[in-house]
Amino acid sequence: MAQPRCFALELPGGGLAHFAVGAAGSGGADPDPDPDPRAAALLGPPGRSYALLVPGAPGADLAARVRAARLLRRLLPALRRGPLGRCERLRLLGYRPGGGGGLQRGLLLRDPGAGPATRRALLALLDSCLEAPRPSLGEFGGEFGGAGLRLWQRPWELRGGREWRQAEPERVVAAPEPALHPAVPDLPRAAVFPHREAARAVLEACTPFLPAAGAVLELVDRCPRQLPRGPFPVIVVEGLDATGKTTVTRALADALGAALLRSPPAGLSPWRQAFDEEPDMVRRAFYSLGNYIAASEIAAASARAPVVVDRFWHSTAAYAIATEVSGAVQHLPPARHPIYQWPKDLLRPDLVVLLTVSPEERRERIRGRGLERTAEEEELEASSTFRQKVEACYERMEDPGCHAVDASPSREQVLQAVLGLVRDRCPQLP
Numbered sequence: 037m038a039q040p041r042c043f044a045l046e047l048p049g050g051g052l053a054h055f056a057v058g059a060a061g062s063g064g065a066d067p068d069p070d071p072d073p074r075a076a077a078l079l080g081p082p083g084r085s086y087a088l089l090v091p092g093a094p095g096a097d098l099a100a101r102v103r104a105a106r107l108l109r110r111l112l113p114a115l116r117r118g119p120l121g122r123c124e125r126l127r128l129l130g131y132r133p134g135g136g137g138g139l140q141r142g143l144l145l146r147d148p149g150a151g152p153a154t155r156r157a158l159l160a161l162l163d164s165c166l167e168a169p170r171p172s173l174g175e176f177g178g179e180f181g182g183a184g185l186r187l188w189q190r191p192w193e194l195r196g197g198r199e200w201r202q203a204e205p206e207r208v209v210a211a212p213e214p215a216l217h218p219a220v221p222d223l224p225r226a227a228v229f230p231h232r233e234a235a236r237a238v239l240e241a242c243t244p245f246l247p248a249a250g251a252v253l254e255l256v257d258r259c260p261r262q263l264p265r266g267p268f269p270v271i272v273v274e275g276l277d278a279t280g281k282t283t284v285t286r287a288l289a290d291a292l293g294a295a296l297l298r299s300p301p302a303g304l305s306p307w308r309q310a311f312d313e314e315p316d317m318v319r320r321a322f323y324s325l326g327n328y329i330a331a332s333e334i335a336a337a338s339a340r341a342p343v344v345v346d347r348f349w350h351s352t353a354a355y356a357i358a359t360e361v362s363g364a365v366q367h368l369p370p371a372r373h374p375i376y377q378w379p380k381d382l383l384r385p386d387l388v389v390l391l392t393v394s395p396e397e398r399r400e401r402i403r404g405r406g407l408e409r410t411a412e413e414e415e416l417e418a419s420s421t422f423r424q425k426v427e428a429c430y431e432r433m434e435d436p437g438c439h440a441v442d443a444s445p446s447r448e449q450v451l452q453a454v455l456g457l458v459r460d461r462c463p464q465l466p
């Protein structure tokens with residue numbers, strides 16, 4: 037019997053509901069336990085739901101994983117148009133219990149009207165995906181019977197390469213919530229790269245279709261792997277957008293007579309937008325390599341003076357984990373998990389300051405700054421769950437950890453608080 041396919045469905049408001057399709061998910065005493073009622077409410081009548089998933093690829097096949105990630109990103113605009121635009125979209129992750137077989141990333145589309153137009157639009161979307169592998173499409177349904185609501189899923193299959201038919205229904209049953217979020221084992225390959233080579237390999241796989249990848253690889257390959265850093269301290273300032281990083285780093289650099297650097301470094305600015313439009317896996321590889329290029333500049337500068345850095349590896353890791361791990365804070369990898377460990381081949385700062393302000397103060401400062409916001413900043417604004425996950429990841433970082441500083445007071449008070457921390461933690465400062 038094929039192993040059950042399990043799914044993690046991100047619920048409105050940030051929870052997660054797990055269910056299985058095919059063989060009984062739990063394998064427990066009752067062969068057909070009904071799924072989590074929160075999932076059942078989103079899968080069963082009166083509306084109609086569809087699972088649109090991009091096939092996973094084994095970890096080693098980077099080109100296939102990049103292709104799959106780009107395919108899903110390419111589908112998103114079409115999912116906001118016509119009948120599909122009227123559907124509720126919820127993040128859906130397909131996985132095998134115990135790992136293996138590659139994660140399937142995608143969406144659950146909930147059509148409240150349960151009309152045929154949605155199904156037609158989805159099959160037309162699949163027809164437009166000419167390159168292999170195509171996304172998979174499963175349609176959910178259910179019947180009320182003596183034992184209550186019985187849910188099933190029927191995959192759509194292309195018969196003879198030209199006719200879409202529905203396969204036999206498979207039961208939707210309960211599945212136990214795994215100890216770790218199903219995306220966590222994949223993080224070191226997909227988003228939080230443990231060393232330069234892991235990030236480099238992703239951009240290498242992009243060079244056939246993304247010229248910017250070749251340009252960034254050229255820059256990072258000029259950076260020596262062994263970095264003789266100087267005697268002066270390296271201080272990183274981290275925090276959510278609009279917490280005051282730019283303001284604090286400038287004032288701190290002035291006060292210390294320090295060099296002021298940032299990651300990604302200015303030299304990567306010509307390609308940043310191109311990567312921000314790529315899927316998360318590619319985007320995170322870009323920012324990871326940006327950290328290695330910035331490290332080269334930091335090492336050189338630390339021979340001459342203290343160095344202050346605006347964002348570094350903690351930004352890359354915190355945003356990557358908070359993005360990849362669906363659900364809420366409780367679904368993140370627990371504190372002490374290795375994913376929060378600083379990469380062994382990346383220059384390690386002497387102090388990391390984490391600026392924190394209340395959501396209200398942050399909103400006020402964003403308004404005051406008046407600049408347009410990136411999609412990620414919009415997400416931070418729209419989703420308190422995402423923001424809480426980023427903050428929780430920052431707090432779980434280790435070796436070095438982040439030292440939180442309340443950045444709500446006046447600019448001068450915040451600067452004095454940071455200077456006090458620097459003097460405590462960087463005794464080598466002249």
Ligand SMILES: Nc1ncnc2c1ncn2[C@@H]1O[C@H](COP(=O)(O)OP(=O)(O)O)[C@@H](O)[C@H]1O
Nearest residue numbers: 277278279280281282283401404405445446447
């Ligand atoms: N301590 C502070 N009190 C009030 N406003 C501040 C303070 N620090 C920064 N700001 C303002 O908040 C906005 C965001 O600050 P900025 O330094 O750009 O944050 P970040 O670099 O973290 O996005 C700017 O308009 C800045 O002038």
Ligand SMILES: Nc1ccn([C@@H]2O[C@H](COP(=O)(O)OP(=O)(O)O)[C@@H](O)[C@H]2O)c(=O)n1
Nearest residue numbers: 277278299300323347348349351352355412
């Ligand atoms: N070292 C870094 C810096 C930024 N980033 C990503 O880039 C986003 C915005 O960076 P930014 O420099 O524009 O943010 P601000 O400093 O303008 O607030 C962050 O939220 C991260 O997702 C990263 O992953 N790693």
